[in-house]
Amino acid sequence: MKLTLYILLLLVSNFLTAQTATKEQIISDLPEIEITEGINLHIISPEPIQYVDLSTEKLTGDLPATNIARIKITDHPNSDEKGKINTPSVFFNGNNIGIITVVAQSFIAQYKVVYRNQDNLNMITNIHIQPEAMQPVEFDKMTFSNLELRKFAMDIIQKKSEKNPIREEKNLKLSFQLNNVYVISDYIFLDMTMKNNSNLSYDIEDLKFSLEDKKIHKATNNQSVDLKPILQLNPQKHFRKNFRNIYVFKKFTYPNSKVMMIRLIEEQLSGRTIEMKVNYSEILKADTF
Structure with missing residues (x-):
């Protein structure tokens, strides 16, 4: 409720700013x-x-x-x-x-x-x-600065993560979760948690987001499109047990023939890599603030 009121006041403020020199x-x-x-x-x-x-x-x-x-x-x-x-x-x-x-x-x-x-x-x-x-x-009333996007991300991370994540992948004693998806205006927020159930700490080399074909036919090449977050709340690259972060994207869409692929890659030659596929239907069910 507090967050909803804050956003309402922010939108009103932006609207009044656009109307006043x-x-x-x-x-x-x-x-x-x-x-x-x-x-x-x-x-x-x-x-x-x-x-x-x-x-x-x-x-x-x-x-x-x-x-x-x-x-x-x-x-x-x-x-x-x-x-x-x-x-x-x-x-x-x-x-x-x-x-x-x-x-x-x-x-x-x-x-x-x-x-x-x-x-x-x-x-x-x-x-x-x-x-x-x-x-x-003066700026478009539905455009937010990095400072405002960071405030929204902070409000999300202060919430308890969902007991039943939207998606979860497990491999090599790693758990990779998409807790929830939020949307405000033309921005998509992905709330993600990484859990390490081994005694070996994890060094993140990269977290890649891309749109890829669901089915890859032998006669065709896989058409992959990289997605770059415009903001991530925490730039941390190392964690021992649990790491939760918020990734912010400008609005994107993709057809049912594609999925969003998220790859967590470790900074080692024999690094532990884990992949997650997210259907567009799961993005469309995003919560609002």
Whole structure:
């Protein structure tokens, strides 16, 4: 009930966002961040960053990770290999040297960059984008960000797994279960559990999802289509006894002549591999949140 109410409020919020223009920003209202030569400033986003705009050539940067923007003052022509200026700075203390705009999946955040001289020993080297700095970006009301999908997956994994899983395969003292399938909007969530009944721990090399023909005729090749989850809740690759995880996919369909094949592959030459076939009818019976 709590989860259903949360989703309802989220959908209403998304709908209202799509109907309302983003609030205008003026430079004087932007939060300030300080920067100096020879220091990299890391801006950390709670969502994957789509792009970063630097308003002047005085600033340069890159994206070393999907949710981190790395910004610095553009190297002066007379700087050494470490970026240290060998001539007096071209900036004055307190100068506004540009605007940083960070666009994520569901928000935009902007900062006014202020120069501080190198004598300041208390320079901040990283900041986390705070909710008060975020402005919602208009987007399709039925599209969810990775942050929202992760929240849904967390809510699923906090539930007790089904006593009678939809599918279960056993081999080599391994048990591989599809506990349940959930759907919200155009997203499919697979709740899966792996159990190891041996004393030998299991190292996951890969968990492959694909669509394959139910029947393979000698005269034809098997038509296989790989499916890639857009998110998995836990990236863990090693477990001793039990491991439960949630895998999220964009909506997919397949005919009755095909099955979804899930292969759990161990990271060993003589690895223990276990396969599971899931019929489309079982996907169509997915629970809603």
